[in-house]
Amino acid sequence: MIRIGIVGTSSISERLADAVRAVDGVALGPVASRDGDRAREFADRIGAPGAVRGLDALLSAGEVDAVYLASPNAAHAQQVEAAVDAGVAVLVEKPATLAAAEWDGLVARAREQRVVLLEAMRTAYDPGIRSIAEILPRLGRVRRVSFRYEKRSARYDHVLAGEQTNIFDPSLGGSALRDLGVYPLHALVLLFGEPRRISGARVGIASGTDGLGSAIAEYDDLVADVAWSKITDTALPSEIQGEEASLSVDAIDAPRRLVLTPHGGASEVIDVEAPENPMIGEVERLRDAVRGADIASDQDRTASTLRLVDVLLQRPLR
């Protein structure tokens, strides 16, 4: 049984705990929080076997085989390093690091020490993305891709009220691009590879980070536009246009309803069967990696996505 300790006590950790309970071969390990009481309260709530104060205590207690790191983005790299050095497998929330070079260094370290290091990019392990990959040949030559993830966050109201909140706090790596933009970018890399070139623009908000943005990614024979936002909503689907057919995708982070429309033909609706909890796939992948599955290509996709984020972050905020 692979024991997974949880670091961070927000709602996403609760969701991960629920996924752990749904996957064979893994079990919840102790919870770590910066605050001992919060760790205990959270462990009781999710049914975890113990609680400790701080990651170091978790790593030195010898009660976990893996850790799930769900802290603010700026804390990821240091926590990954500590876990890797302790020989404990890591599932780290997206974006795995603030910059691609940081990720490359951690992957090299993990490979050297033969420790599993995987980004918790749920989209990569989603049945909906697998369905899209299977349908792609029916589209003919793909010429345009239009992926978006735009959802106004309730926490934006705090920014509007003049308060700082982690997810929009640049000192913690908060950013709409890092929070939501990485999903369509990762899906793009997974389905079409890393683009030759990317450029874009981001719109800044009062907290000092980006609230939304758009990018154009260039390939040899297709172009992709990618949109993300945490301050506005969209009613538009994502889409892949091929010369033979186009495919509309309800949500590129977790595709559940696909509509295939052949050139000059009638549309076909394809519903994707998927577990209710979209984090199950990443827990299964972590388990398989600990059992020896090769995750080099998963790590490379994370690197590609982070390289695109690096470029998009270079442009000053508007």
Ligand SMILES: NC(=O)c1ccc[n+]([C@@H]2O[C@H](COP(=O)([O-])OP(=O)(O)OC[C@H]3O[C@@H](n4cnc5c(N)ncnc54)[C@H](OP(=O)(O)O)[C@@H]3O)[C@@H](O)[C@H]2O)c1
């Ligand atoms: N996969 C998904 O669908 C999904 C959804 C949401 C978020 N995420 C990712 O999950 C991560 C956490 O996001 P979140 O919105 O849950 O963040 P958050 O609420 O700001 O922080 C998560 C946890 O980290 C700890 N923490 C808070 N501030 C910290 C700091 N300055 N240094 C170290 N630890 C700190 C807190 O736990 P303690 O106080 O108990 O230590 C907190 O519960 C991010 O990387 C985000 O991108 C993923």
